[in-house]
Amino acid sequence: MEFFGRKRELAQLRRWYEATESGGGQPGQCLIVRGRRRVGKSRLIEEFVRGLDAPSVFFTASNLSTVQELENFTQAVLASDLPEAEVFGNEPTSWDNALRMLAQLLPTDRPSVVVLDELPYLTQNVEGFEGSLQTVWDRIMSRKPVLLLLVGSDLSIMEALDTYERPFYQRGNPVLIEPLTVADVQDMTGLSPAQAIDARLVTGGMPRLCVQWPRGEGLERFLERSLADPADPFVTSGELAMSGEFPPDTHAPQVLSAIASGERTFSSILGDLDISRMTLSRALDKLAEKGAIAAEVPLSVKPSKETRYRLTDEYLRFWLYLVQPLLGVVQRGRGDRAVRRIMGSWSAWRGRAVEPLVRESLARLVPDADWTDPDKAVEVGGFWTRTNDVEIDLVGADRGPIAKRIGYLGSVKWHETAPIARKDFTALAAVAARVPGATLETPLVGVSRARSELGPWSAVYCAEDLVEAWR
Template sequence: MSANSAPAHVRFRDQEWAKLIRFARHDNGALRIGVVSGRRRLGKSHLLRALCEQMGGIYLLAVQEDSRPAAQARVTEAIARARGVPAEALRLGDDWAAILRLLLQPLPTTRHTPPLLVLDEFPYLLRHSPELPGLLQSLYDEARYESEAGRETLHGGVILCGSALSVMDRLLSGQQALRGRATLDLRVPPLNHRAARRFWRIDDLHTAFLVDAVCGGVPGYQVLAEQDSPQSLTEFDAFAVDALLTPGHPLYSRTETEYLLREDPRLDQRAVYYPLLSAMVGGATTPSEIGARIGKERSATAHALTVLEAAGYALLDEDLLKKRSPSYLVPDPMIRFNQAVTVPQTPLCFSRSCKRAAGLQARHACVPLSKA
């Protein structure tokens, strides 16, 4: 395996790996910043952990429940482990600037490679430490100036990763501190239908199409399914019933949809967004049609549609020939399945005696769902 090759356990992500390894290996003598984003369960953390392992970098995963002191203590302990010193020896206190500086110092074992720092689930850190982008901007500008002046300075790469798309996109927009300072802006997409079929190891094309129609190219769903991949239409029925339509199962589509929507802090009133998603899945595509479907004026839905678009759960398609007739659709197959099948059939989902009927309805609903 060449130095730039992806490890064997990083599958179907050659393009993303090439961009990440190029960012990590490049050393222009100053600090570099990268942003990686994408919805949950696509394998972003898997990619970045493998990158840090190969490059000798430091990978830090933020925890949603952590307070500011707890997050700083967690980071300080990680620094101590990486440097082989007791955590008590690092008296950094409530000083993110000092913590970041120490994180970006080369480790004793990686003196000849540029330092690499990955801050995964960065939006969780922003909830209690909103000054972090500004501190990174300050370190970036300082390092750039010192490098151009021919003096030693901080160098290496910092990768900020997160699943809340509206938060991650905003990092590099408008007047935000990091605008114009990121040399990597990588949105990790779902696997395409061909790669997803190989990932699930499904031989039958029709069955692979149905699985893709309800799960999309999300690698994490194979693990959550907790069963062998379906290989026929009959097995798909059982898969849909047991995995997607059974309350309490990790892949129950209603629970998964709730989980996805909770990820973005802007979707704080989900009762407002569920009717919009159902209207779009039901065939309403224009703002006027969506508003009419839920009994509201077009102007009353404009802001909510904009929020859904920023969060990645609504896709706006603007026809160049019809500028005043934008079309919205729901790009996520799991959310489409939930709104079109699970929500209307919730009583059946809770009735074990009706499981087989629910599975048949799911199979027949998948074909139009995949075209939505």
């Protein structure tokens, strides 16, 4: 299977690998690699290791007993190309013993790589694992030219590894693996910039889903082919995520479904569910810790408590809102009907779903523009009032969530072919003064799917500009 994108991540891993060759008292380097499930962490690291001329061992933990896990680790080392790996034929009696034996095997005269994938299973199931790893790292591993990659999908557990009270504190460097960018998706699919953005919103940039998108195929045809088979990964990945990725106390199926239609307030989510305020508050906190949702507040120079919640996984947002309600139709073999229903709601859903991608793209584009002070365009968010009588898609500022200076305001109109219009400028200008920190001189920008004339705007951006921002 061809490997696309990830040039930045591969280069980053390569720099850390080369640092092990630089010598010094502690040539060993450790990376704590985290990222949501399905984001392609394991494939990225496999591709990286494959491109090296270095001995390595790659072990993936499972939710098994300590004894079975240790046996699988032993087999992974025996199957590796580490020098003298055969000593693991005398099976280690404990994880502490296994880590020490592995450390002793690592060469001293050339770099090597050790990958411990799905690390949270080990930290949760193996008593004292973090302490053993810390001891072996400090006394043996870090003194050898080894790159140790600790990989995991549970963001909260992986982040906790590097907290003060944990044994491995300040021993690893954190690396976050994000979904494929919209530019990567375009390269994989061969679509136009506007169509590539559609594909990114539908797949969430998850490599397993993107690789199934035939080059040049439009959205409707992709959905027709995917929904024709109830066992297609595009259909089943959402079900698997809901059943396996989140603990029961997060009430993920209910809470995420309630949020999936767009940014939602605490009260509106609570109104959709049969749970208490305290239960919902805990669930939202847990889901935010795991990176499944983002809690956002209006961006301006004044603090605000008007929090809205948004799903960070675009695929799950699409799947929960537009696919899940039609699973029965798909399972009865009428994917064609499901596609018609989805396409009927697609434009309205896309108009709101594209806003986070627009904000991320402008955060990369605007600081290089000549129409605003780049120091005022570091953070990009939105603004809204409690009653939604004012709702502004884009606010650029020097920092967030409470800014000192507002750099620009913007409007997003994501119609299929129509450019952003003068009436959109007039509507934004009429409410701009309602944003604390904005003035009559604050630049106004427009963003649309189609390329537009500059007109009265300080700047206008289209789909092509947004994709190029990621190159």
